[in-house]
Amino acid sequence: MARRTARGLVLASTALALLAGTSLAASAAVPATPAKHTESVEQLPFPVDPSNNAGWWTPLDVVDGVTYMAFDAPAAETSRHEVHLAAKGPDGGWTAGCLRADDGTCATFLDDSGHDQPSIVVDGDGTIHAFVSMHHVPWQYYRSATPGDITSLVEASTDLPDQGVPMTYPVTARGADGDAYVMVRGGRDGATVRDGRLYRYDTATDAWSRVAVFASGVGYSVYPDDLEVGTDGRLHVLWEWHRWAAGPYRHLGSYAVYDPAAGTWQDAAGAPLTTPISPTAGGAVVYQPFRPGETMQSDAPTVQTAKLAVHGDTLAGVVYRYAEAKADGTPDRFDVRFARFDGSAWQRETVIDADSLGDGIDTVAALDATSAAGVTRAYAVVQGTVGGTLRTQVVRAERGLTGGTWRFAGLGDVQVGQQRLAARTLRTGASAGTDVLYLSAAQSGPTSGTLFHARVPRTGAPIAGSPLADVVAGLRG
Template identity: 40%
Template sequence: MRNVGARAFTTSAAALTAAVTFAATAQATTATTVVEKVPYAMDSSNQAAWWTPAATYKGNGEYTYFALNEPGTTETTHRPAVARRAPDGTWSRLPLLKGDGTRAEFTDDNGHNQPSVARDGSGRLHVFTSMHCDTWRYFRSDAAGGSLTDHAGELPDQGAGITYPVLTTAPNGDLYLAARVGCAADQRPGKLYHWDNATATWSVVATFGSALNRAAYPDDLQVDAAGRVHLLYEWSKAPASAFRHQLSYLRYDPATGEFTNHAGAAVTVPTTPDTSDVLQGLTAGEEWSTDNTGYTGPAVQSAKLTLDGSTPKVAFRYRSADSAGDFRVYYAYPSGGGWARQTVYAGGQTAAAIGITWDGTEGKRVYYVTAAGADRVFAATEAGGAWASSSVTPGLTADRLAVRRDADGQDVLYLPDTAHNSLYYARR
C-alpha cells in the first residue's frame, strides 16, 4: 500500500455516494436520519464495544471526527486514521504517523486493537489505539488541523501494558481517559488520567478499581457541566474474560479530589467489586469465569453512559439465566439509594455494541444492534414504562455502533459495516 505521509485527504460531500435520508418513527415522534458513507476504506478489524471512536465539536458549524482502522499492508494488519467531517459536509483524513513520518500499522485484534478519539479545548486531536497489553500507542496533533504524530512518551506509566482506552472532553477543554493498566495474571487495575489543556500534560488521577483475582474493564466516561467525571466499568475474573460482572459506577470531583457513588456518598479508591456502586449485581447461576467458550451463565458484556444534567443514565447488555443465551438490552438509572432497571429489548440476540444519549424531548435514547436481520441498528425510547424500538437506518447492514450527542442536540452515529468494509456517518 502506498505511503500517504502526513497529508490530509479531502473529499466533498457532493463527490460521495448520494447521502440517504430515512424517516424512522419511534412511538409518536418522527426522527429524520441523514446517512453518508465515509469515503475511506475501513478494515474489517474496526469493531469493538468499549471504544470511543467518535467526537464532535461546535465551531463555525458542527465538526465530526471518526477514528477508524483502515486496511493495512497485509490481511492481518490495519492502519489507524481519523476521518474529519466539516460543517459543509466535506470529509478529510488524517493518518496516524510514526516518528519517521510513515504510517503507523498494527496487528488486527478484534475487540482490542481499535482507536478512541477526543478533541481538546485547543483543537488538538488525541488518539489512543491498538493496545492489548501493549505499551502506550498515543498520537496527537500539536495544533488544530495538524498531523497526528506519536506522543506515547508523554504519558505516565511508561512500560505498562494498556488495554481499553476510553476518553472524553470536559467543558473546560481538558480530557479524561480511563484504561486498564497492567497485564498480571492475578490482577489488572483500572486507572483514570487527566489531560490539562492549559499545560498540555497528562497525569494520573487515581487507580479507580483494583482487586486480587479481578480485572477492571472501563466502559465509558462523561463530564458534567460542573466538571465532575462520571465513570462506568465492569469486573471480570483475572486475568481476563469475555464475560464480565457487577457493572459499576463512580463519580470524581476534580474540585475536591473526592470520589463518590451516585448518591454522593464518599467512596475509597481503588474500588473493588465489594465496594463499588453496582448497577447490575450477580444473579442466580452467575459465576466468575475465564472460560470464553464454555461459560454460558449470566454476565455483562458492554455498557455506555449518558447524563441528564448531572444524573447518570446507563444502557447495558446482560445475559441472565432465563434469557436463552441472549444478551438483552437494559436501561438503568438512580432510584433512591440504589439503581432501577428496565428491559429495553428482549426480542433476540444482540451484538456487542451499544449506545445511549439524552434528548430534551424524548429523554433517553438507547441504541443497540441485533445479531441478525435486514435492519440491525435500532433506537429505543420509553413512555410510561413501555419501550418501543425503530430501525435507525433501514436497509443498512451496519453491525457495530457508537454515538455522540453534538452541541446542536443531534445524535451523531458511527456505524461500521464489517462485512463490507464500510463506515457510515448518521445524524438524527
C-alpha cells in the same frame, strides 16, 4: 497554551481552514433544519478494515461544528491495518489522514477485532488525541501537531505516565474545562491485578497525569465501558469486573462519579468513595449485582458492554447487555437492559428481550446511550443469519426522561456482517439535542467495509415507533 477561551478561535482559524478547499463531497447532505424526527445517514467515502469492530471504544468526537471519526483502514500487508481519522466540516465534505510512522509513512498495526481499535478525543484547544491498538501493551498514543489537523498526528506515547504498564481498552472524554481524559485497564499481572485507571491531559501545561487507580482488586480485572462528562464538569465512570486475567463474560456492572474540582469520588447516591473501589463495594456502586448462583467464577448470568446516558449533570441511566444462564451454565441470548438510580436503589428493566424476537436473532456487543431535551435513547445492534449470511440492523429505542414505554425504530439499512456504533449528543447551537452517530459495517464487502455518519434530531417527544419485531424483520430477508 490558552484554555477554553481560545477554543473557538483555534478551531475556526486552523481546523476549519484545513478542511476548506480540500474536502471530498459528502454523499448525502444533512438538512440545515431537520423536520420532526427526520434522521440522516450518509456513507463516508473511505473504506474501513474488517477489524473495525469494538464495543468499548470512543471513535467519535464533535467539536465546534467539526465531526471527527477514527477507524481501522485497510493496509497493504495481510492481518494489519492503518488508523485513519476523517473529519467533516461545515461545508459538508470529508477529509481524511492517517497516523504517521517516524519515516512519514502510514503506521500499521496488528488486526484484532474487538481489541485493537482507536479511541479519540479533541481537547479544548483543538488538539486531537488518539489511543490505538492497545490490547495489553504499553501506551500507543498519537497527538496532532497542529490543532484540528487530522493529517498531523504523530506518536507521543512517552508523554504519558506509567510507562511500561500494559494498557487495554482506552475510553476517552473531554472535560468541561477542555482538558482530555482517558480511562484504561492497567495490567499488573505479577500481582494478579488488572485495575481501572483514569488519566488527565491538562491543556494549561500540555501534560498528562494519573488522576487515580479508581478500581482494583487482587484476583480481578476491570473492563472499562464508558466515560461521560456532565454539564457540571463531573465525570461519570462505568466499568465491569471479571476474575483475573480476562474473559468475555463479566459481572458486577459498576458506576461512580469523579469531581475534578474537588478531587473526590462518589457513588450514585452521592456517598463518598475511597479509591481504589473494590469489587465488593456493592450498594449504589453496582447497578447489576450478582444473581442467585452467579459468582465471579461463573460464565452466566453475565454483563457484557454498557454505556451511560447522562442528562445535563444527572445520570439518566445505564444501558447494558445482560444474559441469563442456560441449564448448562453457559449464557443465553443477550437482552438489552436499562438501569436507573431512583435516589435510594437501582431499578432495572428489559429494553430488548432477545427471546421475543424469535429463533436466530440476538443482540451484539454494540451499544450507546444518550439523554437530552427530555428524551433518553438507547442504541443497539441486532443480528440474524439468513442462508448462511450474517445480517445486522442498528436499532434505536427511546422514551421520555421520566419513564414510560420504550419506542423503537431502525437506523440505517440492514447490513451484511457485523456492525458497531458510537453516539454523541450536540449540547449547544441550533442543533442542540441532536445525536451524531458513528456506524461501522466493517464486513459489508468482500475485503473491506463501510462507515456511516448519522444525525438523529430531538424534538422534545419520543418517536411514535414501531413494534421491535417489525423493526428487525429485515434481518430475515
